[in-house]
Amino acid sequence: MWHCWTFDQNPALRSSLGELAVPMLIGMSERGPDSAGLAVFTETLAPAYRKYSLHAGSPEFDWKTLVETLRTHLQPQLNLESHGNHAILTVDLLPDQLKPWLKAHYPHLHLLSSGRTIDLYKETGKPAEVAARYNFRSFQGTHVVGHTRMATESAVTPAHAHPFTAGEDFCLVHNGSLSNPYEIRRKLEPRGIQFETDNDTEAACRFLEWRMREGDDLETAIRQGFEELDGFYTFLMGTSDKLALVRDAFACKPAIVAETDDYVAISSEFRSLAHLPDVKNAHLYEPAPEEMYVWTV
Amino acid sequence: MDSVMDSVTNSTIKADTEMPIVFDLAQTPLREVNRFLHQEISQHNGKSIRILNPDGAHNIAVGVDHEVNIEIAGHTGYYAAGMNQLANVMILGNAGPGVAENMMSGCVQVKGFASVSAGASAQGGLLIIEGNAGLRCGISLKGGDIVVGGSVGSFSAFMAQAGRIVICGDAGDALGDSLYEAVIYVRGKIKSLGADAQIEPMTDADYQTVTELLAQANFPYSSKEFRRVASAKQLYHWNADDNQEY
Numbered sequence: 173m174w175h176c177w178t179f180d181q182n183p184a185l186r187s188s189l190g191e192l193a194v195p196m197l198i199g200m201s202e203r204g205p206d207s208a209g210l211a212v213f214t215e216t217l218a219p220a221y222r223k224y225s226l227h228a229g230s231p232e233f234d235w236k237t238l239v240e241t242l243r244t245h246l247q248p249q250l251n252l253e254s255h256g257n258h259a260i261l262t263v264d265l266l267p268d269q270l271k272p273w274l275k276a277h278y279p280h281l282h283l284l285s286s287g288r289t290i291d292l293y294k295e296t297g298k299p300a301e302v303a304a305r306y307n308f309r310s311f312q313g314t315h316v317v318g319h320t321r322m323a324t325e326s327a328v329t330p331a332h333a334h335p336f337t338a339g340e341d342f343c344l345v346h347n348g349s350l351s352n353p354y355e356i357r358r359k360l361e362p363r364g365i366q367f368e369t370d371n372d373t374e375a376a377c378r379f380l381e382w383r384m385r386e387g388d389d390l391e392t393a394i395r396q397g398f399e400e401l402d403g404f405y406t407f408l409m410g411t412s413d414k415l416a417l418v419r420d421a422f423a424c425k426p427a428i429v430a431e432t433d434d435y436v437a438i439s440s441e442f443r444s445l446a447h448l449p450d451v452k453n454a455h456l457y458e459p460a461p462e463e464m465y466v467w468t469v
Numbered sequence: 470m471d472s473v474m475d476s477v478t479n480s481t482i483k484a485d486t487e488m489p490i491v492f493d494l495a496q497t498p499l500r501e502v503n504r505f506l507h508q509e510i511s512q513h514n515g516k517s518i519r520i521l522n523p524d525g526a527h528n529i530a531v532g533v534d535h536e537v538n539i540e541i542a543g544h545t546g547y548y549a550a551g552m553n554q555l556a557n558v559m560i561l562g563n564a565g566p567g568v569a570e571n572m573m574s575g576c577v578q579v580k581g582f583a584s585v586s587a588g589a590s591a592q593g594g595l596l597i598i599e600g601n602a603g604l605r606c607g608i609s610l611k612g613g614d615i616v617v618g619g620s621v622g623s624f625s626a627f628m629a630q631a632g633r634i635v636i637c638g639d640a641g642d643a644l645g646d647s648l649y650e651a652v653i654y655v656r657g658k659i660k661s662l663g664a665d666a667q668i669e670p671m672t673d674a675d676y677q678t679v680t681e682l683l684a685q686a687n688f689p690y691s692s693k694e695f696r697r698v699a700s701a702k703q704l705y706h707w708n709a710d711d712n713q714e715y
Contacts, residue, residue: 421620421622421623426585442524442525442527442563443524443525456581456582458582460622463621
């Protein structure tokens with residue numbers, strides 16, 4: 173499982189974030205031909221509003237009826253942009269209000285992400301096909317977290333694709349395999365934390381989000397992760413205003429960082445960064461094992 | 470081994486008088502370049518090769534078996550110059566994982582940093598890394614020499630069997646774990662030694678070895694600044710009375 177992302181510090185580049193990120197994603201197709209996903213962090217909605225990225229099993233899904241039913245039942249302010257089997261619902265309903273409604277009326281609809289800044293897309297298929305289907309190139313925002321997947325330990329389905337999310341405006345992509353995901357699950361499930369897949373990465377994602385919900389900041393949560401998560405990993409995490417990168421103590425899974433005055437870009441390999449503007453003059457380095465790298469937007 | 474290296478290393482730095490044969494990987498498939506290096510290079514004796522726009526591609530100039538200067542103008546991906554024999558390969562950038570792995574002879578030089586497992590299992594030749602090397606540098610080294618201008622990551626020289634590693638900077642955790650007959654020379658700090666690795670006094674032969682390797686790599690340090698790390702050889706034989714906690 174492999175990841176890539178860019179993070180634009182130059183506002184002019186934010187409008188071409190998708191253009192920069194798609195070649196990074198496609199450049200890692202050999203490392204992950206099964207599935208691809210992308211989280212893009214956009215402008216923040218007003219506090220009463222949330223964005224929900226939704227995934228339906230079939231491209232024939234009737235989004236119009238969903239909107240009408242939701243309007244009838246809860247009378248919210250809403251906007252829904254659909255793209256085949258994917259849609260982003262912007263609505264003045266908090267997760268506590270929307271999630272039970274979705275579960276009751278659309279139990280087969282998969283909620284990919286929720287928050288005030290995150291949009292999330294993930295799908296099985298070649299990265300180039302997934303990127304084209306949802307027009308990733310048109311995406312604008314402050315930062316993206318992308319992933320191309322070669323499944324090693326659980327099924328190839330859209331739900332098993334990365335990025336994984338938990339809570340609001342938090343996502344994680346993973347290259348590696350954890351050896352104690354079930355131990356983590358057994359710790360979290362009695363606390364009411366529900367899992368959607370049997371994927372190891374989901375355990376890491378929910379563990380870190382649980383720590384943050386308990387009051388840890390991102391850095392403290394990651395430090396806890398070093399103690400509790402066992403196995404091989406390079407993790408890349410996105411929040412509404414931060415990006416974080418860590419590798420396990422053995423650093424078996426690759427990562428390379430390119431920093432310029434305008435952007436930070438991270439990938440498993442340089443070959444998916446080679447197209448970036450001025451990358452030849454970028455500060456290039458490999459993150460050290462068990463070191464935390466955090467960038468703030 | 471020394472005579473082979475003397476004959477090849479200095480020529481990597483020497484400028485070519487003739488025009489090189491240029492391949493642009495933005496235009497020419499890598500497979501075509503490697504096929505040329507394997508099958509046609511012997512018809513172009515004396516010519517040097519220049520490879521443009523490597524852009525992190527894997528397997529650049531692997532398996533070359535000819536005395537030729539190859540210059541790669543940029544960053545390489547996995548296994549650059551792997552299994553090298555006789556060739557002098559200069560990477561004018563950073564190298565990805567496994568640069569010069571299983572090298573048999575010749576010289577591979579990296580101007581930037583090298584990722585993990587640089588020079589893994591190299592049986593001969595000289596690998597020069599001007600920047601830092603990642604984890605597991607020289608893992609299972611089998612007779613090649615490695616000179617690193619910067620520091621090396623953890624688990625370097627793990628189970629290294631023969632050859633020399635000269636580290637001008639610092640070493641990470643577990644340096645030389647389960648070493649056999651390979652010898653490591655370290656100028657900077659050692660975060661920790663691996664199982665069965667120990668610091669030993671430098672002999673005149675050690676000073677001479679380090680001086681020669683530093684000269685070949687063109688690094689300006691004195692051999693007097695280096696310490697020798699070698700195997701304590703306590704793991705060479707099974708000890709049934711041990712508590713068997715490893």
